[in-house]
Amino acid sequence: MPLASLVFAALLVAAPDDEPVPLRVQRDVEVPMRDGAVLLTDLWLPPEEQLPAPAILVRSPYGRAYEQAFPASWVPQGYAVVVQAVRGRDGNDGDWMPWEHDLEDGHDAVAWVAAQPWCTGRVGMAGGSYLGHTQVLAAASDAPALACIAPFCPGSDGFSDVPFTGGILNLRLIGWLYACRGSMLDLSGEYPSSARDRNLARLPLADIDEAWAGMRSDIWQRWVRVESLADMPDLTVWDRLASAEHVPAGLHVGGLWDHESMATRRNFERFATRGVGHQALVFGPWPHSLDMSTRYADVDYGPDAAVDLMELQARWFARWLRDDDDEDGDADGAPFPRVQVFATGANRWLRLDDWPAADAAPRAFHVTADGLADAPPTDPATHAWTHDPERPSTARDKDFARTTRLWFAHDDPDALVLVTEPFEEPVLLTGPAELELTLASDAVDTDLFALLVEVDRRGRARALQRPSPLRVRFREGADRVVPLEPGTPHRVRWDLGIVAHEFAEGSRLGLALRSEWFPTYARNLGTLEPMATATEGVVQRNVLHAGGGHTSMLRLHEVPRARLDDG
Numbered sequence: 001m002p003l004a005s006l007v008f009a010a011l012l013v014a015a016p017d018d019e020p021v022p023l024r025v026q027r028d029v030e031v032p033m034r035d036g037a038v039l040l041t042d043l044w045l046p047p048e049e050q051l052p053a054p055a056i057l058v059r060s061p062y063g064r065a066y067e068q069a070f071p072a073s074w075v076p077q078g079y080a081v082v083v084q085a086v087r088g089r090d091g092n093d094g095d096w097m098p099w100e101h102d103l104e105d106g107h108d109a110v111a112w113v114a115a116q117p118w119c120t121g122r123v124g125m126a127g128g129s130y131l132g133h134t135q136v137l138a139a140a141s142d143a144p145a146l147a148c149i150a151p152f153c154p155g156s157d158g159f160s161d162v163p164f165t166g167g168i169l170n171l172r173l174i175g176w177l178y179a180c181r182g183s184m185l186d187l188s189g190e191y192p193s194s195a196r197d198r199n200l201a202r203l204p205l206a207d208i209d210e211a212w213a214g215m216r217s218d219i220w221q222r223w224v225r226v227e228s229l230a231d232m233p234d235l236t237v238w239d240r241l242a243s244a245e246h247v248p249a250g251l252h253v254g255g256l257w258d259h260e261s262m263a264t265r266r267n268f269e270r271f272a273t274r275g276v277g278h279q280a281l282v283f284g285p286w287p288h289s290l291d292m293s294t295r296y297a298d299v300d301y302g303p304d305a306a307v308d309l310m311e312l313q314a315r316w317f318a319r320w321l322r323d324d325d326d327e328d329g330d331a332d333g334a335p336f337p338r339v340q341v342f343a344t345g346a347n348r349w350l351r352l353d354d355w356p357a358a359d360a361a362p363r364a365f366h367v368t369a370d371g372l373a374d375a376p377p378t379d380p381a382t383h384a385w386t387h388d389p390e391r392p393s394t395a396r397d398k399d400f401a402r403t404t405r406l407w408f409a410h411d412d413p414d415a416l417v418l419v420t421e422p423f424e425e426p427v428l429l430t431g432p433a434e435l436e437l438t439l440a441s442d443a444v445d446t447d448l449f450a451l452l453v454e455v456d457r458r459g460r461a462r463a464l465q466r467p468s469p470l471r472v473r474f475r476e477g478a479d480r481v482v483p484l485e486p487g488t489p490h491r492v493r494w495d496l497g498i499v500a501h502e503f504a505e506g507s508r509l510g511l512a513l514r515s516e517w518f519p520t521y522a523r524n525l526g527t528l529e530p531m532a533t534a535t536e537g538v539v540q541r542n543v544l545h546a547g548g549g550h551t552s553m554l555r556l557h558e559v560p561r562a563r564l565d566d567g
Contacts, residue, residue, distance in 0.1 A: 025071070027064075031084065033108045037093035040064070041109075044071035044081040045118055054122045054147075054321035055080040055113045059106060059134040061098070063090045063184030070126060073310065079124075079317070082113050086134065090183050097219060099133060099158060103237060106138025114145030121145055124321050126313065128152030128253075128290065129260075133162075136267055140237040142244035148277075148320035150251040150313050153258045153288050154267065156237065159229040159478040161263040166494065167471035167478055168447060169223060169522040169531070170259070171200045171208065177220060178213040200519040201392055206532040224532040229478035238270060247277040249334075251316045253309065254498070255286030256344070256465055257296050257400065259520075262497045265431075268355070278320075278334045281355060282312065283498050284342045298403045299462075302347040312336070343428060344464060345454070345502035348564045355498075356432055360557035363429070365420060365509065367437075367544060367552035372420045372511060380548030385416045387446060387515035389523040389537035398520050399466075406453060406461040406512065416544065419455050419510040427503045428564070429556045433496035435511075438550040440490065443526035443540040444483040445473045448492065449517045452499055452554075453510035461510055464501050467517055470494045471524060483528060489545050502561070511554055515542055 026043040033039060042064045046053055056079045058070050064083045071081040087105055088096030114121045123145045125135040132154025139149050155162040163173050179186055202211040209220040226232050241247070250271050254264025264283065272279040285301045286292070294305040315335035318324040339352040350357075365372040369381035393414075396407045408415045435450055449467040456462070475492045476482045484490055503509060516523055525537030546552040 031109060031112050033087075033105050037087060037105075039084055039087060039092045039105065039109070040090060041082060041084040043118075044075050044083070046075050046078055046080065050078055051080075051118045052120045053078055053080045053118065054124065054317075055082055055116075055119045056317065056321075057082045057084065057109060057113055057123055057125045058127050058131060059084050059086055059102065059109060059125070059138070060127065060131050061086045061089045061096065061180065061185075062130075066185055067127075067131075074126070074317075077314065077317075079321070080118055082109075084109055095218075097222065098130070098163070099137065099155070100232075102134045103137040103141050103240065106134055107141035107143045110138055110141075110143040110146045122147045122321050124148045124150070124248075124317050126150050129154065129288065136263075137237055139248050139250065139271070140241040140244060142240070142246055143248075144246045146246070146248045148249040148251070148316060150253070150316055151267065152253045152290055152309070153255060153260055154263055155260050156263040156267045158232050159474075160266065161260050163223050164226070165259070165262070165521065166469035167228075167474040168469045168524075169205070171519055171522055173223075174200075174208055174212050174217075174220060177209070177217050178215065181215060181217075197519040203535045204531075204533045205522060221532075225530075227530065228474070228481050230480070241270060241274065244274070245276075247271055247274045249278040249316075249320045251280050251282070251313065253282045253290070253312075255284055255288065255290055256342070256498070257286065258288040258290075259399075259466060260288065261466065262468065262495075265355075265498045279338070280316075280334060280336065281339045281341070282307070283340070285344055296404070297400055298405070301342070301344060304348060305342060341430065341498065341500045343430075343500040343502055343564060345504065346428070346561075346564050350430070350500055350559065350563055351566050352563070356430065356557045357559055357563070359563075360430060360559045363556050363558045365511075365554045365556070367418060367546035369546075371418045372509065372554065376551075376553070377547035380550070381546045383416050383418070383544045383546075385513065385515065385542055386413055387524070387526075387540045387542070388414075389516070389525050389539075392516060392518035392523055398517055400463055404463045406463060408512075408514075414514065414516070416513040417453070417461065417510055418513075419508045422457075422506045422508050423503050425505050426561060428500075428559045428561045429503065429509070430500040430559050431496070431498050431557065432555075433499050434555045435492075435494055435496060435553075436555070437492045437552045438489045438545040439472065439492050440487055440543045440545060441472070441484050441526075441540055442486050443538055444486060444528050445471070445524060445526055446484070446540040446542055447471050447515045447517075447521075447524040448494070449514045449521075450494075450496055451512050452496060452501075453512055454501065454503060455508040455510050456504070457506045461512075463512075465497060465499055467514075468494065468496045469517065469521060473528070481528070489550060491551070499556075500559075502564070513544070515540060
């Protein structure tokens with residue numbers, strides 16, 4: 001492990017007023033963890049006369065040199081910036097197993113920063129994706145000096161959002177592991193020539209790392225041997241959060257088209273439930289990169305969709321790290337409303353007191369023989385679809401990267417689309433969105449992928465969000481496997497993430513269901529054989545039951561459209 005450099009190099013960066021501001025960097029500082037591991041860390045400090053200063057900590061697996069934008073942004077505003085590589089990365093001690101050490105290491109890193117003479121003792125954290133996940137973990141670790149976090153598009157729970165979403169392994173992560181194969185993130189080269197979707201169909205799943213990327217990945221081999229959350233207890237944080245005495249203020253920012261969007265909502269709700277530390281939610285029509293273009297795929301959401309997230313963070317850090325007042329803040333002294341959610345369709349922001357809004361009226365849409373209706377069916381009804389794991393579909397835009405139009409028809413035997421009658425007037429529907437279905441299958445397990453759609457006057461269906469997955473064996477909890485009894489109806493509940501959409505007069509709300517979303521997610525073979533070694537599957541015929549004592553419904557919330565004027 002190299003020794004810390006004791007020499008501060010003078011650098012110049014652009015301040016907000018474009019005046020050069022000198023700052024100093026100390027590289028390769030050795031920060032000890034509780035078990036003796038040492039993590040290399042770079043310190044970026046403002047001029048001596050501005051010290052001590054509040055600190056912003058960034059913890060990254062991508063290499064410290066990759067994160068230069070953080071000191072360039074925050075040091076000129078009077079913050080010390082600490083960029084630390086996570087365990088096992090960029091020359092650090094230990095082996096890197098994503099997220100499994102970041103709760104304890106995050107706690108220790110915060111404590112170390114707060115104790116330094118150049119720090120006021122108040123620490124915030126910044127960053128997105130993995131860098132957001134490290135914030136969530138540190139925030140659940142009961143670190144008293146952690147005053148605030150600002151996670152953008154983070155994960156939070158290893159079995160709910162990443163690397164498993166709804167208990168289903170995300171196959172696309174093999175590409176991420178390939179990009180992280182060195183000590184730093186490498187996006188410069190082309191993926192191997194074998195990197196095609198057909199290689200993601202290789203069984204068993206334990207062979208995909210070599211088939212797709214031509215490499216053996218210890219991380220991939222670890223993941224494919226996880227059969228429930230009980231096999232990876234270090235990747236869930238909620239028990240630790242529930243007992244934490246200190247919860248930092250949290251700015252939770254996510255995007256409608258982000259594959260980790262479920263985590264943004266869960267983080268906000270679970271931290272808010274603790275009642276300690278102010279929590280805010282900002283959710284726009286953005287992808288994982290939080291690209292501030294007003295467009296996603298073939299939809300333009302209008303000029304209001306672009307938000308200056310740096311300015312948003314600046315107000316957040318000023319409030320919770322420096323106690324600056326904000327005249328535009330809410331009644332609790334936060335720098336902006338508690339919840340800001342972009343309402344697609346209207347293409348306007350909703351600024352709310354909570355999620356759901358206090359004046360939101362619950363509204364249920366019941367499955368009937370004809371689709372979805374406000375009232376439950378008087379007679380029993382069933383709807384069926386199939387999943388054949390031997391015939392995965394690959395020639396479709398599963399990520400809605402080019403178009404948000406649905407690619408499957410209403411009569412597709414591998415999918416189910418249920419729609420309401422046309423709305424007689426515009427309707428503003430928001431989450432929380434929850435599905436409660438009665439499902440029977442002729443297999444011992446199957447998957448469910450649900451997404452909400454709008455069907456316009458011409459019958460064209462457009463997705464309003466990414467699909468929400470669930471591996472049905474985990475319907476009673478991610479830590480236990482509960483097989484289906486073939487042919488027997490079972491009650492299944494799961495949430496559909498954040499949605500806010502104004503349906504135009506004459507349009508219809510739709511619910512689309514499938515049991516496969518390949519090649520993004522691993523197929524369900526329907527056998528409960530170990531995922532790492534299973535090679536054969538069975539066709540799964542799934543039947544949705546409604547009426548006759550069976551409940552199948554979609555729950556949403558209707559918000560007064562006058563709320564759009566508050567934006």
